Structures are given as structure tokens and as C-alpha cells.
Amino acid sequence: MSTPQPPTPQAAPEWQAAPGSPYPTYTSPIPVVRAHLGHALASEWTKIKSVRSTLWTLGVFVLLVVGIGLLAGLVVANSSSDLAGESALSLGFFGLLLGSMCVITLGVLTTASEYGTGMVRTTMTACPSRSRVLAAKAIVFFLMAFVVTLVSATLVAMLHVAMLEDNGAVDPTGAEWLKATVGVSLYIALLGLLSLAVGSVIRHSAGAITIMIGVLLAPLVIALFMFSESLKEVQEALFEYSIPNQLSIFYANSLSESGPSGWDPLWIVLGVTAVVLAGAFALLQKRDV
Template structure:
């Protein structure tokens, strides 16, 4: 019978030599990410996309170009009880379509190209990404709107020798806020539907259908109350109230609150679905 070899127990010194203690410190600083980092990332995206340059460029041409063209065709007596920003109203009616389109493309383009997977890999907290997109877009849309509407008002006041008796600065901020909220609503719908054409069509329907449908609802007596409400709160009439074309006591404040409430519902829905669905 062959004897089994006795296993040798290594000495403590040999163990220390076989597994020396080592430590490594990365030269790259590790920081906790926050919303500011996501906002910086989204700002880099939105200012480097050609779609942003084109849509905002067309928006400026429509608001400023049409506004100044209308201003040159008016007279001093037209502004006795009207704000100088009225010419910008005609450009905003068309320009709001640009902000709606850009709002949808800010998020739907990433779903279309698959880039959204990379975005969520870099920032796993999806709600932070969506909040950053909405914040950056709203700030850009509001700033560009204030600049364009304010420029039209300023040039118009110089052309007509300050003959207006109405303060026009409130129309600059309220009008800019209204169209910017429309863009945020479009962004939320784009996040919900994840399809550019479908989201743009949906938001345009929300804007245009209430402006067209009252023409038919006001004919039968039974549907007139619905038609009157649509006439009062649709987007063109809301802007008309803000710019004091359709004279009202609140100057479009009620319409602004309705749009804010509708946008809040869409934003809440977008955040809820974002966490529940796969990319």
C-alpha cells in the first residue's frame, strides 16, 4: 500500500509574499451627478443640432419679419389704445408651429435614432434627463420669444413716435410664456408617443381643431355652449386676448392658466410612462 504525501502548510511569511497588499487611487475625480450635469448635457445637444438652428431661425423670421412688415403698414392712430406688440401677434400665429415642432424633435429624434439608449445609459435616472430637456427647451424658447416679440414692440414704438397709451411689456412676457408652454406640451407629447410625426400631428390637432370646430358647433343650438368655450380658449383667440386684440378684462390670463394646467397633465403623464416602459 502506497503512503500518501503529507501536505505542507505554508509559513506565514510565504503567504505575505504571495499576496502583497496593494492600493490604487484613480486620478479621475469621482463626483455625484445631479440635475445640473444633465442640463449641461442637454444644452450641448440642443445648441449643436441643425434642427434647432433651422426651426428657431424660421421662428425669428416669421415673428420679426411679419411683425415689422405689419408695423410699416399701420398708422399712429392704430395704437391709441393698442400695444405696440400687436404686429408680432401675426407672426406668432405661424411661429408657434416652429416651437411645437422643435419641442417634439428635442426628444423624439433620440428615440428615432436609438440615441436615447446611450443617453439613459449615461444617466440611468430617466426623470432627470426628461426634466433637463424640458428646462433647457423652455428657457431657449422663452428667451427667443421675448427677444423677437420685444424687438417688434420696440421698433414699432419708434416708428410711431410713442403714440400708444397702453403698456406693452406685459404682452411680451405673457405672449412668450404662452407659446413656450405650447412647446413644452409638444415635448411631453413627444415623450409619450415617441414618434415625431405622430406627436407633431397630435399637438397641431390640439391647437387647430378647437379653432376650426366652433364654426360647426355654433350652428346647432344644443352645441353652442361647447362652441363658445372652444372659441374662448383656443390658441389663436388666447393670443388675441393676450395682445388685447380681443379685448378682455384679464388679458388672456385665464387662457394662460388653462394651457399651463393642460401642459402639467401632459408632463406628469410623460414622467409616469418614462419609468414604466422599456426604451
């Protein structure tokens, strides 16, 4: 008894060559789609949400912002402190100051870590347009940092208003709510974006993080030890333009009586970030990966 033979596969169709094709006997049946920024955004979102550093840094960020904010509110609410004339939102400053270091770290890792692992070669092979890759990283990171900060800051603000209503704190105005939630979230997200640009320029995670932590803390620490009268103006400038002071302005409790006010800190960090990011784009085009 003969064994049944499998059916003979049909011959592949003869695909007609496209005009001017170097392969005159074959044209791929798979539709070719021109790559665009949307593809790069999808790729960067997949990468940033799948690495453990994102989960850990953002988790610690939320823990610091909400945990320290809640602790500060409980301490003031259970004490005899009188907040007459002050906004309940001002206590959110402490958690965000510490939490900003997490956003800085994640911003650096978003770009610099790929140079450490060599993954950047794969990324640039998949998307030869280097500017598109950096733009996608910047957009995805900025939106993620902004949303996480906004949710955390808004939650802390709502808790403080509810907890401190018996301590004489005044109800925040609409402008104060806007600055203490949307304004400070934009500032933190831009600070992280600045870190991302520095990571792209330095291409070394530890070095870029060290630089950004220095930018965050060094001006204020240096100013604290300037006792000479001849350095008074320098000391005041370091106080006024230090990141902790600019961050406190969003809560109307500036460390300095002069210097930036209102929305000035947001425009300052926006300008600095734009300059450094433009430099990162320019260097990315000139240097080898």
C-alpha cells in the same frame, strides 16, 4: 556602435484597495464624482445646440415673428388706418401665432427624435436616472424658447410703437408691455414644453407634431363650421379656449367677449403642461427605451 535604448518606464504605483472593494489590488486614481442635474443640463444643452433642427426651427421662428410683425407694422403705418384707442402692440399677435408652430415642432423633436434614431439608449446608459434626463431636457428647452421668444417679441413691440405713433395708437402701459413681452413669451415657451412632453409620451416625431398642430388649430377651425343653434355653447367654448384666442388675450384683442382674460391663458397652459409632463415622467419610468 550600440543604439541607445529608451528609458525603462517606471512601474505603476501600487494603489491601495478601498475597504470592501471587489478588486483588492487596485483603486482608480481618477476621482469619482457623483453625477447630478448640472451634468445632465450640460449634456442636453450640448445636444440641443449642436443639431441642425434647432438652428432651422428657431431661425424660421425669428423670421416669422419679426418679419410678419414688421410687415404688419409697415402696412398699417403706410395706410390711412386710424388706431385711435388701440395699442400698437396688438399687431405682434400674427407673427407669434405662426411662429408658435416652430416652437411646437422643436419641442417634439427634443424628445421624440432620440427614439427615432436610437440615441435614447445611449442617453439612458450615460445617465440611468430617466427622470433627471427628462427634467434636463425640459429645463434647457423651456429657457431657450423663452429667451428667443422674449427677444423677438420685444423687438417687434419696440418697432411697432416707433412706427405707429403717427397713426393714433396709444402708448402702451407698463402692464401691457409686460403681457406682450414676458407674458406671451412664457405662454409660447410653455406651449413648446407641452409639445416636449407629448413627444416623450408618443415617442414618434410626426405623430406628436400632428397632435400638437391639431391642438393649436383644430378647436378654432371646428368652431367656425358650427352653424347649428344647438351647438352655440360648444362653439363659444371652442372659441374661448382655443390657443389662437388665448394668445390674442396677451394683446388685449380677444376673439371672444367672454371666457379667459388677463393672465388666465398662462395659468391654463401651465396646468395642462404640468399634467402632461407628470404623465410623461410616470410613463418614462415604466416603459422600456
